[in-house]
Amino acid sequence: MPPRRVLITLASLATAAAMVRAGLLEHVVGAIVDHAVRNIITLILAFSGLVSLVLWFLRESGYSARLKRAVGWGLVAAVALACAVVRIERVSGDLVPQFAFRWAASRDRLLPRAGQAAADGEQRKAAADWTPRPEQDFPRFLGPHGSAGIDSVAIALPGAETGRGDGGNFAPVVWRQPIGAGWGGFAICGDHAVTLEQRGDEELVTCRSVVTGEIEWVVPVTARHQTVLGGVGPRSTPTIRDGVVYSTGGTGWLHAIDGPSGRTIWRKNVLDDLGIGAAAHDAALPWGRAGSPLVTDSLVVVPGGGPRSGPFAGGGAGAGGFVSLVAYDRATGARVWTGGTEQISYATPALVSLAGEDLILVVNEAHVAAYDPATGEDRWSFDWPGHSNSDASCSQAIVVAGDRIFVSKGYGIGAAVFERTSAEGARPLWSTVWSKPALLKTKYANVAIHDGHAYGLSDGILECVRVADGKRMWKGGRYGQGQVLRVSDTLLVQCESGEVVFVACTPDAHRVVARTAALSGQTWNNPAVSGDRLLVRNAEEAACLRLPLLSGPGNRP
Numbered sequence: 001m002p003p004r005r006v007l008i009t010l011a012s013l014a015t016a017a018a019m020v021r022a023g024l025l026e027h028v029v030g031a032i033v034d035h036a037v038r039n040i041i042t043l044i045l046a047f048s049g050l051v052s053l054v055l056w057f058l059r060e061s062g063y064s065a066r067l068k069r070a071v072g073w074g075l076v077a078a079v080a081l082a083c084a085v086v087r088i089e090r091v092s093g094d095l096v097p098q099f100a101f102r103w104a105a106s107r108d109r110l111l112p113r114a115g116q117a118a119a120d121g122e123q124r125k126a127a128a129d130w131t132p133r134p135e136q137d138f139p140r141f142l143g144p145h146g147s148a149g150i151d152s153v154a155i156a157l158p159g160a161e162t163g164r165g166d167g168g169n170f171a172p173v174v175w176r177q178p179i180g181a182g183w184g185g186f187a188i189c190g191d192h193a194v195t196l197e198q199r200g201d202e203e204l205v206t207c208r209s210v211v212t213g214e215i216e217w218v219v220p221v222t223a224r225h226q227t228v229l230g231g232v233g234p235r236s237t238p239t240i241r242d243g244v245v246y247s248t249g250g251t252g253w254l255h256a257i258d259g260p261s262g263r264t265i266w267r268k269n270v271l272d273d274l275g276i277g278a279a280a281h282d283a284a285l286p287w288g289r290a291g292s293p294l295v296t297d298s299l300v301v302v303p304g305g306g307p308r309s310g311p312f313a314g315g316g317a318g319a320g321g322f323v324s325l326v327a328y329d330r331a332t333g334a335r336v337w338t339g340g341t342e343q344i345s346y347a348t349p350a351l352v353s354l355a356g357e358d359l360i361l362v363v364n365e366a367h368v369a370a371y372d373p374a375t376g377e378d379r380w381s382f383d384w385p386g387h388s389n390s391d392a393s394c395s396q397a398i399v400v401a402g403d404r405i406f407v408s409k410g411y412g413i414g415a416a417v418f419e420r421t422s423a424e425g426a427r428p429l430w431s432t433v434w435s436k437p438a439l440l441k442t443k444y445a446n447v448a449i450h451d452g453h454a455y456g457l458s459d460g461i462l463e464c465v466r467v468a469d470g471k472r473m474w475k476g477g478r479y480g481q482g483q484v485l486r487v488s489d490t491l492l493v494q495c496e497s498g499e500v501v502f503v504a505c506t507p508d509a510h511r512v513v514a515r516t517a518a519l520s521g522q523t524w525n526n527p528a529v530s531g532d533r534l535l536v537r538n539a540e541e542a543a544c545l546r547l548p549l550l551s552g553p554g555n556r557p
Contacts, residue, residue: 002053002056002061003056003060006052006053006056009049009052010049010052010053013045013046013048013049013052014045014049016045017041017042017045017046020033020038020041020042020045021038021042023038032412032414032437032438032441033412034094034410034411034412034441034443034459035094035459035460036093036094036095036443039094039095039096040095054075057071058071058072084102085101085102085103086099086100086101086102087099087100087101087102088228089106090228090231090232090522090539091228091229092480092481092496092522093443093444093460093480093481093496093524094460094480094481095229098522106181106232107181107539107540108180108181108197108198108199108200108232108233108539109199109200111178111179111180111199111200112199113199113200113202113220114199114202114204114218114220129190129191129260130189130190130192130243130259130260131190132189132190132243133189133190133530135152136152136153136188136530136531137188137189137190137240137530138150138186138187138188138528138529138530138535139187139188139189139239139240139241140187140237140238140239140240140292140295141185141187141236141237141239141292141348141526142348142396142446142485142526143485143528143529146348146350146396147398147448147449148446148447148448148484148485148486148526149448149449149450149485149486149487150485150486150487150488150529151488153487153488153529153531153532153547153549153550154487154488154489154490154549154550155487155488155490155502155547155548155549155550156548156549156550157490157502157504157513157514157548158170158513158514169516169517170502170514170515170516170548171500171514171516171518171534171545171546171547171548172545172546173518173543173544173545173546174213174533174543174544174545174546175212175213175543175544176213176541176542176543176544177208177213177214177541177542177543178540178541178542179195179197179206179537179539179540179541179542180197180198180199180204180206180233180539181197181198181199181231181232181233181539181540182195182196182197182198182232182233182234182235182250182525182539183231183233183234183235183290183524183525183538183539184196184234184235184236184237184238184292184525184526185237185525185526185527185528185535185537186237186528186535186537186542187237187238187239187240187245187528188210188240188528188530188535189240189243189259190210191209191210191211192207192208192209192210192216192259193207193208193209193210193528193530193535194206194207194208194238194240194245194247194259195208195237195238195537195542196233196234196236196237196238196247196249196250197233197234198224198225198232198233198234198250200224201222201223201224202220202221202222202223202224203220203221203222203223203224203225203233203234203249203250203251203253204218204219204220204221205218205219205238205245205247205255205257206218206219207245207259207262208542210530210533210535210544213542213543213544216262217261217262218262219255219257219262219264221249221253221255221267223249223250223251223252223253224251225249225250225251225288227286227287227288229286229287230286230287230288231539232539233250233539234248234249234250234288235250235287235288235289235290235346236248236249236250236289236290236291236292236293236348237292237526238292238293239292239293239294239295240259241295243258243259243260244256244257244258244259244265244330245257245258245259246293246295246300247293248270248289248291248292248293248302249289250288250289250290251269251271251278251288251289252269252270252271252272252276252278252281252289252305253267253268253269253270254267254268254269254270254293254300254302254328254333255267256300256330256333265333266332266333267333268328268333270289270302270304270305270326271305273326273335274304274305274306274308274323274326274338275308275309276304276305276306276307276308276309276323277307277309280306280307280309281305281306281307283389284305284306284307284343284388284389285305285343285344285346285388285389286389287346287392289303289305289344289346290346290347290348290394291303291344291345291346291347291348291349291362292348294348294349294350294351294360295330296330296351296373298329298330299327299328299329299330299336299373300327300328300329300330300333301325301326301327301328301349301360301373302325302326302328302349303324303325303326303344303345303347303348303349303362304322304323304324304325304326304338304340304344305322305323305343305344306321306322306323306343306344307321307322308321308322308323309321322340322341322342322343322344323338323339323340323341324339324340324341324342324343324344324362324364324369324371325338325339325340325349325360325362325371325376326338326339327339327376337375337376338376339360339371339372339375339376339377339378340364340369340371340376340378341378342364342365342366342367342369343364343365343366343388344364344365344388345363345364345365345386345388345392345393345394346388346392346393346394347362347363347393347394347395347396347397348362348396349361349362350362350396350397351373352399353399354370354399354402354403354405354420355402355403355420358373359371359372359373359379360372360373361397361399361405362397363384363393363395363396363397363407364381364393365386365387365388365392365393366383366384366385366386366387367381367382367383367384368381368382368384368397368405368407368418369381379427380427380428380430382418382430384397384407384409385413386409386411386413390411391409391410391411391412391413392411393409394409394442394443394444394445395407395408395409395442395445395446395447396446398447398449400417400449400467401467401468403419403420404417404418404419404420404433405417405418405419405430406447406449406454406467408439408440408441408442408447408454408456409441409442409443410441410442410443410459411441411443412437412441413437413441414435414436414437414438414439414440414441415435415436415439415440415441415442415454415465415470416432416433416434416435416436417432417433417434417435417467417470418430418431418432418433419431419432419433434469434470435470436470439458439463439465439470439472440454440456440458440463440465441458441459442456442457442458443457443459443481444481444483444524445457445481445482445483445484446483446484447484448484448485448486448491448505449467450486450505451507452466452467452468453465453466453467453473453507454466454467455484455486455491455505456484457479457481457482457483457484457493458475460478460479460480460481460482460496461475461476461477461478461479462475462476462477462479462484462491462493462503462510463475464507464510466507473507473508474507474508474509474510475510476509476510477493477501477503477510477512479493479495479496479501480495480496480497481496481524482494482495482496482497482523482524483524483525483526483527485526485527485528485529486505487529487547488505489504489505489506490502490503490504490505490513491503491504491505492527492529492534494518494523494525494526494527494536495523496522496523496524497521497522497523498517498518498519498520498521498522498523498538499515499516499517499518499519500515500516500518500527500534500536500545501514501515502514502515502516516545518534518536518543518545519536519537519538519541519543520540520541521538521539521540521541522538522539523536523537523538524538525537525538529547531549532546532547532548532549533545533546533547534546534547
């Protein structure tokens with residue numbers, strides 16, 4: 001039996017772990033602690049307790065030396081064996097590891113390669129009829145307006161909370177297909193859906209039939225992004241405009257692809273074009289390039305990166321080793337301008353109108369900044385703390401109320417609204433309207449703003465916050481580090497577990513009205529809706545579900 005001091009140590013560690021799990025640590029440290037940090041602290045405490053018990057047994061217990069040696073060497077052998085035969089395949093959004101045998105190939109390496117699926121420009125089936133359907137298409141990240149909200153259709157939902165009473169099949173599955181690894185979503189034009197995926201050492205832009213899920217064409221490039229914490233594959237969503245698909249890969253490849261034929265119009269590696277060393281860039285941006293392309297009338301604008309090296313490092317835009325944005329000509333791929341000198345984050349640039357001025361708004365590593373769409377000139381910025389290799393920014397900045405900007409993120413920062421108050425010369429000044437670290441801790445997700453309220457996953461729990469003053473209206477349900485899409489007056493919550501839950505988009509209360517078993521396994525990807533079709537995917541499978549719609553303009557029969 002361990003002595004009293006050892007038992008007191010174990011009891012103290014267990015009490016500390018219980019306090020961490022209950023969220024009481026926040027009252028001790030005076031800061032917001034997310035679920036991932038709680039899991040790490042709990043693991044450290046559990047490990048400390050185990051080490052304390054083992055050390056007491058080996059050094060101070062009254063057991064025989066022979067037994068102590070057997071137990072000690074047994075533990076060493078068990079740890080060595082575990083390290084030899086098991087690897088961490090990936091981790092969840094809360095840093096819970098998922099293990100696999102070391103000799104087991106990852107799922108993406110078991111899928112057909114590009115040459116077997118369809119060669120570049122030699123599509124398996126003609127991807128005809130790329131005529132845009134403005135009332136139904138989902139042509140870019142977060143939907144037609146980049147707002148995580150669409151109003152062209154409305155879902156016919158049960159009148160009361162169903163829980164699991166509908167058997168989890170509220171929206172039936174039309175098709176289900178295996179897919180390569182990656183965390184991006186689908187962009188949809190007509191009956192065609194494009195996304196990025198990883199298969200072995202090839203990063204692919206793939207086009208699938210929305211009707212059947214079958215691959216229509218594939219454009220491959222030899223590249224692979226993989227980290228233990230971030231997983232495998234690209235993590236952005238393509239953009240479709242005028243029948244052309246624009247995509248940014250996890251390692252820097254930028255493509256312009258003709259939609260109907262799958263023919264590559266042009267492509268280039270952004271890192272090579274800007275003189276950025278891949279190794280240094282990976283260290284500064286370890287979870288892969290995640291910003292989707294912003295396509296204007298004449299330009300394709302994507303995050304830049306850094307640090308730059310050699311002759312690229314000094315002078316002009318990009319001085320100091322970083323480029324915030326880079327713009328290329330849509331038709332030729334020629335570089336037109338670079339803008340900003342700060343390291344990029346994992347957010348996507350957006351074209352916005354603010355105080356009557358058109359600007360490109362983007363969240364960089366530690367600032368929210370605006371740039372001139374024509375020249376890339378830095379117009380203004382304000383601080384938004386973060387580091388792209390630790391407490392990274394992923395969520396979009398959103399213009400609200402004409403001259404205010406809403407921003408949110410996890411890692412103890414929460415949500416805030418900033419207001420343009422005055423100008424110092426040609427540069428506006430910004431003040432904080434409100435800032436609350438306990439609200440809308442969007443780690444990988446974005447919020448949907450509707451009727452003056454922001455709806456989002458706050459460290460895995462759905463939350464509604466009034467934008468004007470930061471008042472929490474409600475908080476409920478545990479969905480994991482998933483995604484949210486608003487469809488008229490309904491929130492589609494893509495759970496990290498793969499399930500899709502339908503929640504009433506109202507500030508009155510958290511009310512689940514339906515749910516459906518959409519995918520299996522870890523899902524960080526954004527859903528997409530086109531008419532009555534809901535397209536979802538994760539790193540292993542993709543599926544199309546049929547949504548019951550209310551009749552009306554734009555709704556499919």
